[in-house]
Amino acid sequence: MKIVNIHHPIDDDFRNDAKVVLAMGYFDGIHLGHQEVINRAKEIANQKHLPLAVLTYDHKPAVVYKQLSPHERRNIIMNDEKMKFMESMGVDKVFLVNYSFNFQNQTPQEFVDNYLIKFNVDTVVAGSDHTYGAKDATMDLLPKYAKNRFDVVSVDLKKFKYEKVSSTRIRRNLDDGHIKTVNELMGRPFHTVGTVVHGLARGRKLGYPTANIEHDELQWLPAIGIYVVNVHIGNDIYHGMASIGRNVTFGNSNPITVEINLLDFDNNIYGEVVGIDWLYRIRGEVKFEGVDKLIEQLKDDEDFTRMFFKNN
Structure with a gap:
């Protein structure tokens, strides 16, 4: 082309x-x-x-x-x-x-x-x-x-039958976290591209290491929350759960970040440009009273993510 x-x-x-x-x-x-x-x-x-x-x-x-x-x-x-x-x-x-x-x-x-x-x-x-x-x-x-x-x-x-399909409606549903509706309106998973950068390594300490993704400032992102995603690295696709949020358990004034825990994955991918398919919103962001409660929730999120891929 x-x-x-x-x-x-x-x-x-x-x-x-x-x-x-x-x-x-x-x-x-x-x-x-x-x-x-x-x-x-x-x-x-x-x-x-x-x-x-x-x-x-x-x-x-x-x-x-x-x-x-x-x-x-x-x-x-x-x-x-x-x-x-x-x-x-x-x-x-x-x-x-x-x-x-x-x-x-x-x-x-x-x-x-x-x-x-x-x-x-x-x-x-x-x-x-x-x-x-x-x-x-x-x-x-x-x-x-x-x-x-x-x-x-x-x-x-x-x-x-596309009278209700519009970019405005898609943006509104992204802001509301209705990723399933977004994907139906687009006819494919909502997809973003970003670069893996260094973060604060909190996830690794919790037993859930994350890839921190830096997006272009002009890229529309889904609402704050926890999502099931596919991540494209080179020619390979990996399952994962993504967090868009402020890590409120660790403070109230943190910047919004995109962090993805890739299931059964332990490679160093800093600097990789990756594609992300946003498949399903699990829940919103929650401020937990202590790290132990957060870890319990992450385990539940992982179980949900694995079951999602098993059934889809």
Whole structure:
């Protein structure tokens, strides 16, 4: 898959040589609704024997038109993982546009002429709620701006029973710890990527050594709590139980950390970049009166985790 990075204004002499079928959207999370849009574009591309391309953006468009808190700026899926997932879906080319004020400030007609025509589109596919240009033109208006130069396909997700699938709903469920619902809306386990770093080694002293995972600050994470996870290290997958929390048993002002106890595992993995599949939330974080009570709970969490993998 080829990734073409674009900064507005696009070069006057920019031209995509081959005709393409283009799917448009930010696609944060690439949930079931997003997948429906991309798969519809793929079907058309296959029928017309054309490459499948995607127009997407390097960060949330909302950054341009309103102030976002650090939490709101986070993404369900980071760009590197988004690109990998798109490639797995059969996308041939991604036009990755820097979403700036000047890019957004184009009129709908300028957007079509400056971008879609230069991308040499045969067909443009997007969700029925997709907007573009300074006036937030809708997909219903795109044929007017296309002027018979390309076909327009608007995907009404309600027809595919995905009317309740949205990135907003996924983010809300992540904040509420409803990871099972998140995974249903995404059609796969919620996945994050982080680096194993040194922590305070409390887990090892308790008999539950943990890998401390440092995530990108723009990565949306599930709510504080204890989770069943799969951890990808290289080409291998390991079962584990993860804690997102402040280790409140050891104080009330600790920073939030992500720590994972890998079952039946004793290798040194400091510095490894690992992928985490968040599968199930066991419980919330609890402040225990003493280390012994905490160890008892960790044993219960381990038993639950082992039983989860035995039954799934």
